[in-house]
Amino acid sequence: MRNLLEINNVVKNYGDFRALNDVSIHIPKGSVYGLLGPNGAGKTSLIRIINQITMPDSGSIILDGEPLSPKHTAYIGYLPEERGLYKSMKVGEQALYLAQLKGLSKSEAKKRLKYWFDKFDISAWWGKKIEELSKGMAQKVQFIVTVMHNPKLLIFDEPFSGFDPINAQLIAKEILQLRDEGATIIFSTHRMESVEEMCDEIALINKSNKILDGKLSDIKRQFRTNTFQVGLHTDHPKEVEAKLKENFEVFPADFKLLGNELTLNVKLNENNSANELLSFLTSRGQVQHFVELIPSANDIFIQAVNKNN
Amino acid sequence: MSKLKLIIHREFIAKVRNKSFIMMTFLSPLLLVAMGALVFFLMKKNDEKVKEIVYVDNSELFSKDDFVDSESIHYQDYTSYGIEETKKKVQQGDYYGALIIPKQDSLEVLAKSIEFYSKDSPGMSVMNSLESKIETKIRNEKLNDFGIDIAQINASRIPSNIKMYNFSGEESSKLINGLKIGVGAIAGYLLMMFVIIYGTSVMRSVIEEKTSRIVEIIVSSVKPFQLMLGKIIGNASAGLLQFLIWGILIFIISTIASAIFGVNMVEMQTANIPADQLEVVKQAVGGDKMQLIIQEILRLPILKMFVLFIFYFLGGFMLYSSLFAAVGAAVDNETDTQQFMLPIMAPLVLGVYVGFGTVMNDPHGSIAVMFSYIPFTSPIVMLMRVPFGVSWYELAISMTLLLITFIFMVWLAAKIYRVGILMYGKKATYKDLYKWIKYKG
Numbered sequence: 001m002r003n004l005l006e007i008n009n010v011v012k013n014y015g016d017f018r019a020l021n022d023v024s025i026h027i028p029k030g031s032v033y034g035l036l037g038p039n040g041a042g043k044t045s046l047i048r049i050i051n052q053i054t055m056p057d058s059g060s061i062i063l064d065g066e067p068l069s070p071k072h073t074a075y076i077g078y079l080p081e082e083r084g085l086y087k088s089m090k091v092g093e094q095a096l097y098l099a100q101l102k103g104l105s106k107s108e109a110k111k112r113l114k115y116w117f118d119k120f121d122i123s124a125w126w127g128k129k130i131e132e133l134s135k136g137m138a139q140k141v142q143f144i145v146t147v148m149h150n151p152k153l154l155i156f157d158e159p160f161s162g163f164d165p166i167n168a169q170l171i172a173k174e175i176l177q178l179r180d181e182g183a184t185i186i187f188s189t190h191r192m193e194s195v196e197e198m199c200d201e202i203a204l205i206n207k208s209n210k211i212l213d214g215k216l217s218d219i220k221r222q223f224r225t226n227t228f229q230v231g232l233h234t235d236h237p238k239e240v241e242a243k244l245k246e247n248f249e250v251f252p253a254d255f256k257l258l259g260n261e262l263t264l265n266v267k268l269n270e271n272n273s274a275n276e277l278l279s280f281l282t283s284r285g286q287v288q289h290f291v292e293l294i295p296s297a298n299d300i301f302i303q304a305v306n307k308n309n
Numbered sequence: 310m311s312k313l314k315l316i317i318h319r320e321f322i323a324k325v326r327n328k329s330f331i332m333m334t335f336l337s338p339l340l341l342v343a344m345g346a347l348v349f350f351l352m353k354k355n356d357e358k359v360k361e362i363v364y365v366d367n368s369e370l371f372s373k374d375d376f377v378d379s380e381s382i383h384y385q386d387y388t389s390y391g392i393e394e395t396k397k398k399v400q401q402g403d404y405y406g407a408l409i410i411p412k413q414d415s416l417e418v419l420a421k422s423i424e425f426y427s428k429d430s431p432g433m434s435v436m437n438s439l440e441s442k443i444e445t446k447i448r449n450e451k452l453n454d455f456g457i458d459i460a461q462i463n464a465s466r467i468p469s470n471i472k473m474y475n476f477s478g479e480e481s482s483k484l485i486n487g488l489k490i491g492v493g494a495i496a497g498y499l500l501m502m503f504v505i506i507y508g509t510s511v512m513r514s515v516i517e518e519k520t521s522r523i524v525e526i527i528v529s530s531v532k533p534f535q536l537m538l539g540k541i542i543g544n545a546s547a548g549l550l551q552f553l554i555w556g557i558l559i560f561i562i563s564t565i566a567s568a569i570f571g572v573n574m575v576e577m578q579t580a581n582i583p584a585d586q587l588e589v590v591k592q593a594v595g596g597d598k599m600q601l602i603i604q605e606i607l608r609l610p611i612l613k614m615f616v617l618f619i620f621y622f623l624g625g626f627m628l629y630s631s632l633f634a635a636v637g638a639a640v641d642n643e644t645d646t647q648q649f650m651l652p653i654m655a656p657l658v659l660g661v662y663v664g665f666g667t668v669m670n671d672p673h674g675s676i677a678v679m680f681s682y683i684p685f686t687s688p689i690v691m692l693m694r695v696p697f698g699v700s701w702y703e704l705a706i707s708m709t710l711l712l713i714t715f716i717f718m719v720w721l722a723a724k725i726y727r728v729g730i731l732m733y734g735k736k737a738t739y740k741d742l743y744k745w746i747k748y749k750g
Contacts, residue, residue: 303609
């Protein structure tokens with residue numbers, strides 16, 4: 001079984017509104033899978049279906065080789081975007097309650113909670129009420145109740161919102177460690193820099209349709225434009241630029257170098273290679289800078305969504 | 310199943326630990342008994358003060374025998390002082406009031422020209438007492454004029470007491486009828502209070518989960534229906550516990566209170582019955598009769614009443630609290646609940662009105678019967694009818710209807726609940742609710 005979760009041709013309607021239109025996503029075991037899309041694209045609908053909060057109108061969902069069924073709620077940990085805990089309930093009791101709802105026995109839940117509370121150094125909060133904690137503190141508790149039952153599948157919806165950079169990094173580290181220990185992670189976010197950092201594969205949903213999915217590296221390759229940033233030390237910048245334009249597409253530079261070099265963005269044509277560009281440049285002056293412009297997840301997101309719209 | 314148990318347990322604990330719940334549980338009975346004692350004390354105090362009334366009888370019709378002192382009113386003949394002097398004395402505050410009986414030619418005119426002067430407006434009971442004295446006297450005079458012997462009239466008055474039977478051979482009396490009304494009214498009223506207090510508590514709990522957003526985590530572990538049911542059962546258990554504690558506390562406190570203050574419980578209950586009726590009750594209650602009443606109470610279908618009470622109590626509560634849960638799910642905060650509350654409260658209040666209005670006069674009349682079938686009013690109205698004896702087939706119809714409606718409404722409410730709890734920041738309309746009901750899965 002390569003895939004932990006297979007979503008096949010899922011359709012979900014709310015009255016006349018189609019929230020998910022024939023969406024298929026396959027999530028490999030042990031990966032961090034980025035579920036991306038603009039607001040209202042259908043991400044939350046899909047996540048709620050995986051959590052069995054709602055049922056799809058059609059389509060199938062296979063978790064670890066079996067059709068999704070109520071017993072699977074114990075295999076899933078879910079951190080919703082809209083966080084929340086019982087405000088007037090004590091931290092420890094609340095965590096125990098939620099763990100038991102996930103099918104852990106009381107003693108097992110206590111043991112696991114002790115491990116996590118020690119790990120995050122928050123054992124002193126056990127008897128406090130949530131309303132006495134700061135937002136960041138409550139978020140830590142929330143993270144623990146999401147992962148404490150060792151779920152096979154973890155779903156994080158905007159996991160870093162509400163955390164300061166230090167705690168966000170702590171959480172990111174924990175998420176990657178959970179993956180290394182064998183958990184599969186669905187990671188839904190708008191923050192593209194964290195996508196670059198964390199995700200092995202992504203799917204992009206826009207207006208209820210999946211418009212893109214696959215390995216992040218493959219998608220980047222797919223979206224590469226064969227454009228290079230070029231920095232050249234030359235005495236005749238005007239002539240070089242004119243010459244370049246004969247063979248390549250040339251755009252003004254979107255970067256800065258330290259000296260007063262000629263800086264340009266150069267796009268290769270179908271019939272020339274990076275080496276040809278480089279040898280052209282070396283024959284004209286001192287090459288200071290030569291980098292392929294790799295599209296960021298952010299660029300891909302914006303490009304794909306705009307094209308789809 | 311164990312998840313449901315977990316939810317019930319949490320809801321129960323959350324409710325019971327709440328400070329206002331603890332306060333309500335332990336302070337209400339104290340307050341109730343204290344208020345009862347206060348009312349009793351004040352009434353006793355009030356009665357102790359004897360009212361001095363003077364009268365000026367210019368008609369020369371009345372005699373000392375017509376104005377016999379009672380426990381609370383003493384009379385003095387001031388005819389010799391004259392009207393003006395007497396009025397002045399009353400004005401100075403020496404006496405409660407002055408009754409002026411002028412001289413008239415005919416009894417008819419006399420009856421309409423008697424006057425009463427007092428510094429403050431006189432109490433109803435005083436006026437009633439005076440009027441009845443005068444009416445009796447004038448009637449007797451009139452009868453005398455007609456040549457009728459008053460002794461004969463009195464002899465002809467033979468009190469009748471119709472004994473009431475039903476066909477299961479139970480003897481009943483007017484008093485026991487009153488008792489049945491009381492039992493039914495208390496049961497129905499309790500049910501209404503319980504539904505309102507704990508129904509809103511269910512609703513609040515739903516809103517709290519919604520606004521704190523924890524609901525999304527919970528429903529990723531359990532079905533929304535389980536959560537709703539757990540909430541309802543948990544709150545109902547907390548409520549039953551509260552009622553139980555109230556019952557025990559009221560019993561203990563009133564026992565202690567009566568021991569300390571020497572307040573007789575029977576006296577306390579009859580304290581607000583007007584004096585002349587009290588006489589009747591006292592006569593009736595006296596001696597053997599008391600024994601009879603206890604026997605009659607024991608002869609009420611107590612087991613049947615208890616079982617039915619539990620059934621309608623739970624059925625009614627489940628029916629209404631599922632609606633309250635649906636309302637909680639449909640809104641974002643408590644202020645938005647009002648538009649949905651009216652249709653829930655209306656049948657409840659109607660039930661109590663119908664109960665007090667018709668069941669008491671005619672427990673088996675067509676209106677009472679009809680409303681004891683309609684599931685939204687049946688828990689209250691039927692509970693009020695039960696002490697009067699309701700046939701099994703009527704109970705069967707009413708209970709079946711309630712059961713069917715209850716299941717249907719819980720199903721319907723669960724559909725609204727399921728969608729509503731995940732809808733944030735939107736004030737739902739009735740149209741939305743209808744749409745939610747139609748959503749699949």
